[in-house]
Amino acid sequence: MALTEAKVLQDGQTKLWKxxxxxxxxxxLKCAVDLRVADIINSHGVPISLSQIAAKIDSPSPNIPNLERIMRLLVRKEIFSAHQRPNSEETLYGLTASSRWFLHDSELSLAPFISLQNSEWLMAPWYRLAQFVKESVPGGSTGFSKCYGSEIFDFASKNHEFNKLFNAGMESTATVMVDAILTGYKDGFSSIGSLVDVGGGNGHMISKIVKAHPHIKGINFDLPHVIAAAPKHKGVANVGGNIFEAIPKADAIFMQRVLASFNDEDSIKVLKNCLKAIPKETGKVVIIDPLLDLENEGPFDEMIAALDLSMMMLCKGGQERTKLEWQKILEASGFLLNRVIKIPAVLTIVEAYPA
Known part of the structure; x- marks a missing residue:
């Protein structure tokens, strides 16, 4: 075997192992979040030793050798940094730009999202992935329903613990994205008098929009069991309902990570209800979702491709979409795609007006 061929095969094997x-x-990563390792390090203000980390872990007898092995991998992945204490063999562990994103007490924290995505509830459906290639049943079930006997939103309505975890995870991503959205769509919000956040959860996103644009009358719209747990926000009305039945009337509709949960047929039904809720001449719909790009290699493109599979496993007909796919379902709903706004985040702003 030629040297170059052997090298190619070895590189392939290396990538496969990885x-x-x-x-x-x-x-x-989930373990570090659960143990609050980043928070412990941050509370000291400087890199600290394993024994110092272990002393703050909520356990009477933490296993330091096991912790060391976990930290070794996370240092290699640049989640944490490692430094040698001067004149000592002891290693000190510090934060990096990545670990600062899962500090629990930070306003911009992805810790709840990491806990949600790596929970047993959301990991188990992935074991059904091959079935989604073998089976071709229109309107079939999801990996989630195969595990738990009901679809994810129905399950959340009956399982308080999961519902709390799910809402916290969604809120954390909304919080991280809100500044990029407010900046990227500043001119769009300025012309809106009233705005419905469809699938707004606990109302965090719409409250941030209203705070930045106090002239907007905000409506947080979601399923009744979600709204029942939503706090009150200044300038925001909480309204429960079903997006497949009717959407509260307003100048504009805002939807973040909603239509990715549905197939084209259901997405068109939702968009047609949006069309009924807004003024024909001046209304608009603002969709915030990842944009699936099959050609470019942007910083989030690989993750969006993975998100596409996640939506397939968790939501019946769930999918991320390309610009052309958005254009098609918008036109089928009575909208015209006006513009696509790239922002420095995993999400993209898609704006459309009534045709």
Missing amino acids: HTFSFAVSMA
Whole structure:
């Protein structure tokens, strides 16, 4: 075998090993979040030793050797940094730009999202992935429903613990994205008198929009069991209902990570209800979702491709969409795509007006 051919095969094997054990990184990351390792380090203000980390872990007898092995992997993945204490063999662990994103007490924290995505509830459906290639049943079930006997939103309405975890995870991503959205769509919000946040959860996003644009009358619209747990926000009315039946009337409709949960047929039904809720001449719909790009290699493109699979497993007909796919379902709903606004985040702003 030629040297170059052997090198190619070895590189292929290396990449395969890496992908096979990539789950270990996710689990180690979840472990660090659960143990609040980043918060412990941050509370000291400087890099600290394993024994100092272990002393603050909520356990009477933490296993320091096991912690060291977990930290070793996370340092290699640049989640944490490692430094040698001067004149000592002891290693000190510090934060990096990545670990600062899962500090629990930070306003911009992805800790709840990491806990949600790596929970047993959302990991188990992935074991059904091959079935989605073998089976071709129109309107079939999801990996989630195969595990739990009901679709994810129905399950959340009956399981308080999961509902709390799900809402916290969604809120954390909305919080991280809100500044990029407010900046990227500043001119769009300025012309709106009233705005409905469809699938707004606990109202965090719409409250931020209203705070930045006090002239807007905000409506947080979601399923009744979600609204029942939503806090009150100044300038925002909480309204429960079903997006497949009717949407509260307003100048504009805002939807973040909503239509990715549905197939084209259901998305068109939702968009047609949006069309009924807004003024024919001046109304608009603002969709905030990842944009699936099959050609470019942007910083989030690989993750969006993975998100597409996640939506397939968790939501019946769930999918991320390309610009052309958005254009098609918008036109089928009575809208015209006006513009696509790229922002420095995993999400993209899609704006459309009544045709």
